[in-house]
Every structure is written in C-alpha cells, then in structure tokens.
Amino acid sequence: MSDVIIVGGGAAGMMAGIMLAEKGYNPTIIEKNDRLGRKLFITGKGRCNLTNNCSTEELLKNVVTNSKFLYSAFYGFDAAMTMSFFEELGLKIKTERGGRVFPVSDHSSDVISVMSTKLKRLGVKIMLNTTVIDIKVTEDGDTKRVSGLSYVNEQGKKEHIACENIVIATGGVSYPLTGSTGDGIKWAKEFGLNISEPRPALVPIEIEEGFCKDIMGLALKNIQATFVAKVKNKDKVIYSEFGEMLFTHFGVSGPVILSGSSFVGKYLDSDLRLRIDLKPALTEEQLNERILRDFSQNINKQFRNSLSDLLPKKLIPVIIDISGIDQYKKVNEITKEERLKLVKLLKCMELHVKGLRDLNEAIITQGGVSVKEINPHTMESKSIKGLRFIGEVLDVDALTGGFNLQIAWSTAASIE
Secondary structure, eight states: OOSEEEEOOSHHHHHHHHHHHHTTOOEEEEOSSSSSOTTGGGGGGGTOOOEEOSOHHHHHHTEEEOGGGGHHHHHHSOHHHHHHHHHHTTOOEEEOGGGEEEETTOOHHHHHHHHHHHHHHTTOEEEOSOEEEEEEEEEETTEEEEEEEEEEOTTSOEEEEEOSOEEEOOOOSSSGGGTOSSHHHHHHHHTTOOEEEEEEESOOEEESOTHHHHTTTOEEEEEEEEEEEEETTEEEEEEEEEEEEEEOSSEEESHHHHHHHHHHGGGTTSOOEEEEESOTTSOHHHHHHHHHHHHHHTTTSBGGGSOTTTSOTTTHHHHHHHHTOOTTSBGGGOOHHHHHHHHHHHHOEEEEEEEEOOTTTOSEEEEEEOGGGBOTTTOBBSSEETEEEOGGGBSOEEOSSSHHHHHHHHHHHTOO
16 A cells, blocks of 8 residues: 555656655555656657756756745755766766756657656556545644545546545646646645645747737847836836747747746736847947948948848848838938937837736746745645645746756655
C-alpha cells in the first residue's frame, strides 16, 4: 500500500515520485492523462528548458511572485543539483545563451523518458487515465488531516484510497488541454485555504493599434521594451528589458513581451503603454547624426525610400504614418523639426495595451495556493496535516529561462 499519493504526473509530480522513493517511501502517482509529463512535453517549444545554469541568488532574482518563499527550496535543490540529477539519469544536457539548459537532443520527450524510466526502476506505482474527484480531510479535535481520496479509474469506476500523505502537483490553469484545469486550486478552496485567483503570465499582449496586424510576423531584435502605467497621474515604469519581440495579428509577443506580461497584469486599467526603443544602442544625438548621414546619401529620394538601411522593410510604412511626414516628400525638403520628431519616434514608439491574451495561451499561471498557507521547508499545509502542494499550483512564478521548471524541481525535492 502506498504511504504517499501524488496527484499529478507532470514535472513536479514525477520529481516528487523519484525523490520520495529514494527517501524510502512507497509513492503512487495518479495522472488524469494517458501519459506522464503532458505539459512538460511542450515546454521550451518542445525542447524543454530544464533550468538556468546560474547561482541561487540569480534564480531568486528571476522569481516574479513570492521569491522569499522559495529561498529554502532553491538552496536545498539548486540549478547545479538539477543538472547533476538529470545527468545521473543519463540525460545529456547543454547550456545555451542566457544560461538556459536543454537536453542535447533538443527533445523534451527525452526528459520525460529518463524520469519515467527512473520511476519504473524505483517501483513507483503510476495510475494513468485516472481522475481524482475528491480529497478527504478529517478533523480530530482542533487538528485537520488528509485521510484519502476518491477517483475514477480508466474503466470509469469510482474508487477510494485511504492515505495520510497526499501531494498536490496538479499545476495551474494554463494550457488546460494538457490537463492543467485548476483541480488543486479548487480543492484548496474547498479546504478553506487562501487562494490568489489564477491569471495568465508569460503570455502575449493585445495592442489597440491596428497596424500590428499589418506587420504580423515581423520580429525585432535588440530593442528595449518598456511598460509604463499612469499611477497617481504620473508615468511609472513597470518593466523594462532589452531583447527580442514579435508583432502578431492581435498585438505583440516574443521574449521581452512575455516577461513583461508577468508584471503588468494589475496595471491594465491604468493607461498601460508599451514603449519600444528601436535603437537602444544610440542616444538621440547619435541617432540624429546617423539619420543625417543616411539622408545625405539619399538626398534626392522620397522619404519613403530613405529608411531601408535604418529599419526593417515591413516597419517603414508604419513609422512613416506615425511620424506624420509626407512619404513622397524629398529627403532634402525634410525640416529639422521633422527629423528630430523621427528621432524621438524611433527612440520611443508608443503602443497602447488593450489586455493580456487568455490562459489558453499563457505559458504559466500567476496565482494559486497562498504561500502563507504552506511551510516553505516541507511544502506541507500549515492547517491540514499530510497535505502538500508543489509546483505551479502554488502562488509562485518566474520569468522565462528555465526558472519555472526549477520551481517545480525544487519544491518537489523539499517534501519531507
């Protein structure tokens, strides 16, 4: 008979199964899907960004929500330990730009395979196509504790298991088609635990300006994206990052946009704007001199034909339209005021944020079980004995780069 039941066979659940078995427990993993690691399979665009090859301090800096809660978990099982763990399982790994760690094969299926093989070797029982429908909590005086759960097996029959240690590793509510449908959050609510309502994070952003659709597919590299909101009648910088972005039919996406989305959600009603510095390596004075040189080489051309060395072809009509400069005007007729207006536009192309895309497109979930309810050293509920929460079901989230999977590994390794 199992002495620990893990609900959810994703990244955190599989890691918990391995760790607990190696500590001498006899765990069972219950997974509603027909295979383990369904969401893990699509992470990192199918490559699986395992972790980030950086210090623990750097891990904590990249956590957006409740980083202090993860202090013990990260120091107990850091990025170096994660890499060693997978290498010992036989997975060859590599470190790429920004410290991102991937399997050498670039196949997330290899990560799932080595973990599944390890679980099998350790004798961990795995119940697939099995849906947990209820978790039992009993009261003994002032003490609450879990006593078991009910589930529907793959034959459609409802059954019950008695167990005094249950680990909830059901994930958040992003990518619901992978099985992340908020079950753990629902149960936590039923138990009376405090919840931070789930919302999308690391998600594309909708923009009011219609021209985004006209230039969809255009990727911009080496730009500075800054999100600004009106707070107490003053512009407040919410997030700023250098990197890459992408225009879509609804607005914007790409690395800097996804990261920014994790910070701007609560400012959507505060005149939120995205300012794009198309030439962050140049000051306004340097950019002005650059444009003067370009104009001198194209002095008899129309304005619309003078920007090809400065901007991507697809973006030129948009910049011309926003600048208000007649596209047919000869370069030698452009005034100093118009040129300086162009400089300011290239240094600060401002878009108005309409909203975030929904949870179906979010890489992760912000919100979940309040960390105030959880012992950060063991992941056990402070009010219900034997009940533990790990991974994305908790109200913790981080930026892209392998940090969210590190949260899954570290919280799973913390279970005692």
